Amino acid sequence: MIFGAGALLLLLAGSRKGEPGPGLLLAAALFAAPALCLLPPGWQQLMWMINILGAPILAALVVVILLTLMPVMSLLARVRRSWALGAAAAVLSLALLGAGLLIGKPCKDRPLMNSVVYTADLDSGKAFWLSEDVKVDEWTQQFFPKGLRAPISDLLPWAHGDHYLRAEAPVAESLRGVRAEGVRDETVDGKRRVTMRLFAHDAPYRMELRQTGGAPVTAATVAGVATTPGKDPFSLSFELFPAGGYEVVLETEPGDPPVFEAFASVYGFPSIPGVTPRPAHMVPEPNTMRNGITLRSQHMYITNRLEIAASPADLQ
Numbered sequence: 001m002i003f004g005a006g007a008l009l010l011l012l013a014g015s016r017k018g019e020p021g022p023g024l025l026l027a028a029a030l031f032a033a034p035a036l037c038l039l040p041p042g043w044q045q046l047m048w049m050i051n052i053l054g055a056p057i058l059a060a061l062v063v064v065i066l067l068t069l070m071p072v073m074s075l076l077a078r079v080r081r082s083w084a085l086g087a088a089a090a091v092l093s094l095a096l097l098g099a100g101l102l103i104g105k106p107c108k109d110r111p112l113m114n115s116v117v118y119t120a121d122l123d124s125g126k127a128f129w130l131s132e133d134v135k136v137d138e139w140t141q142q143f144f145p146k147g148l149r150a151p152i153s154d155l156l157p158w159a160h161g162d163h164y165l166r167a168e169a170p171v172a173e174s175l176r177g178v179r180a181e182g183v184r185d186e187t188v189d190g191k192r193r194v195t196m197r198l199f200a201h202d203a204p205y206r207m208e209l210r211q212t213g214g215a216p217v218t219a220a221t222v223a224g225v226a227t228t229p230g231k232d233p234f235s236l237s238f239e240l241f242p243a244g245g246y247e248v249v250l251e252t253e254p255g256d257p258p259v260f261e262a263f264a265s266v267y268g269f270p271s272i273p274g275v276t277p278r279p280a281h282m283v284p285e286p287n288t289m290r291n292g293i294t295l296r297s298q299h300m301y302i303t304n305r306l307e308i309a310a311s312p313a314d315l316q
Helices: 001-012 022-068 070-077 082-103
Strands: 112-115 117-121 126-131 164-169 178-190 192-202 206-213 216-224 225-227 235-238 244-253 259-267 281-282 298-308
Touching: 001 022, 022 070, 178 244, 178 298
Parallel strands: 112 281, 117 298
Antiparallel strands: 117 126, 126 164, 178 192, 192 244, 206 235, 206 259, 216 225, 216 244, 259 298
8 A cells, every 4th residue: 555655646746747658657567566576475375265255355455456557557558559468468368277277187286176975864774975066076976876866854954955966875884873871760759760871972073862752851961960941842962972971861751761863963974885085186175165055075964763761771
């Protein structure tokens, strides 16, 4: 801004006797040097950091740089047949763009991005590959050979629409879901009180336990902290579930054993024989690339049934 103001001051002082001459315009153009030296490196860093989300900021920086070069534009306009310079620049730009497309093939330093999500119901023995990619590429072809798209709200209730790639998948043998280890099962004041320890062996970053049947839960304590059951169905949500699990005490009305559905969200990709790893020129798509999408790559969603049986030894 300081040097740009200096260029304007120079042009103002030199234009008192008429239109600025070529020498004055060239001198004013030299004041653009600081902007050209300082802004392009910062522009490149911003492009790496905020990507398409910061496009308005990046465009504003380009405008600022072009404003400092306005004396050069005015000087070029005085050149006879200046249109030839524009045409030559256009041809050079197209040649450089074509060379970039030919040379800039995907590699480890310039990888392609794709997204594949895995969901499994450990009780029904059904699993699916899911993706919100626009098209199937050479690596995702192994998961979606037919490229069929369908709704997935029956698997992930928050995912709406029918634009998702969906295909059946084998259940990974390494997945164990959420399990409970019984500690005590007693009757207190006519109500059943079950103390158990919840374990999530797949290291989920988020886990939800939602009651789907049996006697209603009237009170609950998690790691010594009492919770107040809200409206039916009763549910518990956990963030960053610890490896050691949680001790949970449930108090229920007399009746059938409570049944819960455990839904775990896990970072990672399942270990399944026959699945070819991503080649070196591909990476999982980060969550900063596209707004408004539901599925993120390298995620697993695991569901299993948990029944609070009649005795601690029978907890499943």
